[in-house]
Amino acid sequence: MKMIKVLTMEGRISALILLCLVLSGVGALQVNIPQDSYEYARGDNIILPCSFTPKTPLKETDLVIIKWSDETAEAGAEENRILSYYSLNKQLDITPLYEGRVSLDVDVMKGKADLKLSSITLADNKEFQCSVQIPGDDEGKLADKARLVVLVGPSTPICKIQGKAEYGQNINLTCLSERGSPQPTYKWESRDVKNTPHAADLRTTDKGGSLSLYDISTETSGFYICTSSNKIRSATCSITLSVMPPSTNIGPTARIICGVIATLIILIIVVCCYCKKKKV
Incomplete structure (x- = not known):
């Protein structure tokens, strides 16, 4: 019974305080x-x-x-x-x-x-x-x-490829809207050359508009779409990725061939000069 009386008293006090607050604005x-x-x-x-x-x-x-x-x-x-x-x-x-x-x-x-x-x-x-x-x-x-x-809705994002699109390489696909308030969020999706959605690769990471692709191969080739969005609207950009075999570096070979040819020319000149002196 005492507990009920205490609660009743607290209720009365709360009601009185509320009434005072209401009356203060009247x-x-x-x-x-x-x-x-x-x-x-x-x-x-x-x-x-x-x-x-x-x-x-x-x-x-x-x-x-x-x-x-x-x-x-x-x-x-x-x-x-x-x-x-x-x-x-x-x-x-x-x-x-x-x-x-x-x-x-x-x-x-x-x-x-x-x-x-x-x-x-x-x-x-x-x-x-x-x-x-x-x-x-x-x-x-x-x-x-x-x-x-x-x-402000996000501006049309810019998509870029960072790295070499060659077998076994690691590359990044970047996506960035220069304007947008609140700050846009980014989402990547991709399709292969047959226009079929790519199967998820556990090694692939998507963070802050950057899509990281590891140990790429021909299966990585396809069409990549980035969507930049906030609560106002969304905008997209896309990249066609073609993964190729490593390019052949012919620079050192060409230098070796040029060196051999130059050496032969010098030898020919020396031999010719020697022969002329011998005749004289």
């Missing part, structure tokens, strides 16, 4: 952005939502000032104003940096202050803040923030 301005972060693809036209609830219902004659600003991820970066809106004369001031690509979807009586941003770029990877000012209503949550994450 009768005060509350600004809210629903999510902590938003992800969009580069080039998208987007909306960052912001809503606010005043202490008391607003009248048409009440002044409401809405501001949007941004802050880069750099340490110590300053906040930059994007726009300011004044409800009494419905005046909207936009800073030159954002002129032509931002607007405000606003309805003061409904507590709506959404930021519309067009053709986003990687430079828009920032934290955005919505703040509201109402004279006489300066307590509560006056601003809220959210991070905009701009995603």
